[in-house]
Amino acid sequence: MEGTDEERPLIHYLPPQEQCSEYTCDGTVDIDRRPAPKQSTGNWRACFFILGAEFTQCLCFSAVLKNLVRYLTNVLQESNVDAARSVSTWIGTCFFAPLIGAFMADTFWGRYRTVVTCLSVYTVGMLVLTISASLPLTLHDPYINSGDGIRRVVAYLGLYLIALGAGGIKPCISALGADQFDGGDPVERVTKGSFFNYYYFTNNVGTLLSTTVLVWVQDNVGWGVGFAAPMLLMGFSLAMFVAGRRVYRYRKLGGSPLTRVSQVVVAAARNHRMKLPDDSSLLHELPRLNDGDHYRVQHTTQFRFLDKAAIPSDDNSPWRLCTVSQVEELKMLLRIFPLWASLLLFFVVTAQMSSTLIEQSAAMDGRVGPFTVQPASLATFNVVSVLIWVPVYDAVLVPLARRVTGNARGLSHLQRIAVGLALSAVAMAYSAQVEARRRASSAPMSIMWQAPSYFVLGMAEVFTSIGMLEFFYEQSPESMKSLGTSLAHLAVATANYLNSGVLGVVAAATARGGAGGWIPEKLDEGHLDYFFWMMAALSVVNLLQFMYRSCHVHS
Known part of the structure; x- marks a missing residue:
């Protein structure tokens, strides 16, 4: 509710020092549209609710994503290539939708209202997906040509409702969290960098629980229960996020x-x-x-x-x-674009964790002592790597790098991104060697040989993904922070669409003359190692051109 002029604090008549000690100096306001008081709004007190919503969103997203290729192949009976392409297309949509969500946030709704609306849509999507997994196996629709009839329609309806919900949450949660730190306060401005690190840390805690507990539930208890549990958590998260509305700092809308x-x-x-x-x-x-x-x-x-x-x-x-x-x-956006394009191949590489790397692990021996490791659970090593390297980076690497570079951040945004690009090339080269050895081995190869690849990709994400989020937020115009953040997600979307296309092209180009190609139904008859080597070589070329372009950009 907007107060009268008499009720508003006379912030504009105070000396600048007093203004910035009592109220924020970056134009943010409280829920009543008054200048935001520093002592009762924003900072980590507000981020508790925001990170909680991000944690639950990531828990749900990972509960669907990490085992989706198995759901499509085992339940909906899709082929390996079709399932990998379907997953990549869906992920691409999830990360393309943020453009729409960011536009709505920056133009009409604001970040808070956009998140509330999309959390609600996300919850409905999880409900629909849960219903699809709970339908009787014998339920078919004779009027639909697909083999799984109504189950398939309901499943994809739920998936794309989730994608629509993610479109408002992904660009707005991180931007809303960054808004809680006063850009005019030197102390809060530095703390903002730590927020992006722990935003990604929280994101991966949700992923860890999904890839361990929920993936196990899906494989051993049932898909319906495995989707219903995160759906209930999403509803609780929505209530908690709304409960924190009085401590948030809000940005004024700047027009379309x-x-x-x-x-x-x-x-x-x-x-x-x-x-x-x-x-x-x-x-x-x-x-x-x-x-x-x-x-x-x-x-x-x-x-x-x-x-x-x-x-x-x-x-x-x-x-x-x-x-x-x-x-x-507009110039700011144009300067960002060439660097944005350089990130596409990095996310094509990370997309392998949801497609070809899972198919590779399905062809390996999952027994580890008395336990059986599910293919989707290998992503745990990626998550653990992130959880280890985020605090190490923030507490150890930044202070050490600061002494060398003199940069308050330790590494500049672009230096940080470049390190991750190099690590992604290393991960692909290692995966190629593992696949060559697996095909040459007379005995089943242990699934644990994949763990280092996931671990290195986790390190790469800590450098590139977090650096990219912070870079796009900082470099975007003030009135387009949500749109700028959505560019990071658009890179993921474009990369997953690109990955879907690459998989199709590689499969078609290498399967001529009746050959199985690089990625056949039975991997032993193909050359998945060639595909990984190709990705490693492209990653090296991409790193070199990124370093060339970044020499002309100041972060």
Whole structure:
């Protein structure tokens, strides 16, 4: 509920030092749309609720993802290649939908309302998926050509409702958490970096429980129970997230980011005949106001053609005249794009943990002492690696690197991403060697030979995935933080669609003349090791071009 002017604190009349000690200085407000008090809102007290929602979302997501390829092959009777492609397409949708969620958050709903809405949709999706897993095995629909009839339709309906829910949660949870730390406070600004580390840490705690407890329940108790348990937790998480609404800090909406970007492009095109002034201070800019409704971005000389959108003229239409800050917002997005493209191959590599690596482990001996390790449970090593390396990175590597680089973060965002790209190439090379040895072995090879690959990929995620999230949040325009964060998820989406296409192309190109190809139904008749070697070689090339591009970008 919005208060009257008399009820609002007179923050704008206090000295700057007192303002920043009592209220946030980055324009965030409390639930009543008043300047956010530092002592009662934000910081880790608010992140408790936000990280709790992220934990449950990840628990549900992993409960579906980590064993989905087995659900599709064993229950819906899909082939190995079809199941791998279906999983990659679904994952791609889950990480493409954040573009829609980010647009809704930045333009209409705000981050909090978007998360609440999408948590509700997510819960319904889990309910529908649970129903699909509980349908009788003999239930078929003669009017549907697919072999599993109604079960298949209900299952995919639930999966894509989950994807739609994930679209609002993934870009907004991390951005809402980062908003809880005052960008105008040096101490809170540094703490924000730790938030991204522990955001990813919490994410992987949920994954760990899924890949151990819930995967076991799905394989040994039943798919219905294995999906119902995380569904109930999601409902509880929704209630807890709403309960924390009074301690959150909220960002004011800055208008449609797509409209703002489109206005710059159109205005620059319409003004293309106009000459740019030598003095950039002559370009159009709004005056700086005390209430934080307007902010300025420093002018840069890159992409100078776009500056023509800010040349003053007799026509003050927003589609003919834009501010310098508005132009710089588009420049920020353009500078991010080449580095964004470099991340696609990294996520094609990590997508193997949900497709080809699981198919490889299914062809190995899962017995470890008195226990039998399920193929999807190997992802536990990936999660454990993340849980180990996040605190090690935050408490050990950052202080050591800080002494060498002089950077407050230890490593810059781009340096951190590059380390992860190198590690992903190492993981693929190792997986190729394991597969070659498995095919050459006369006896079944232990599934535990896969563990190092998952562990190295976990290390790679700590460097690249977390560095990417923080980089896109920091480099995105102030009015487009959700959209900027969604770019990280869009990279995952595009990579999974790309992986689905790559698997199809490789399978078709290598199976000519009646041959089984690299990825046949029976892996012993194929060459999955060739596929892994191909991914390792592409990863090295990608690392080299990323290092070249990053030399021209300051993080």
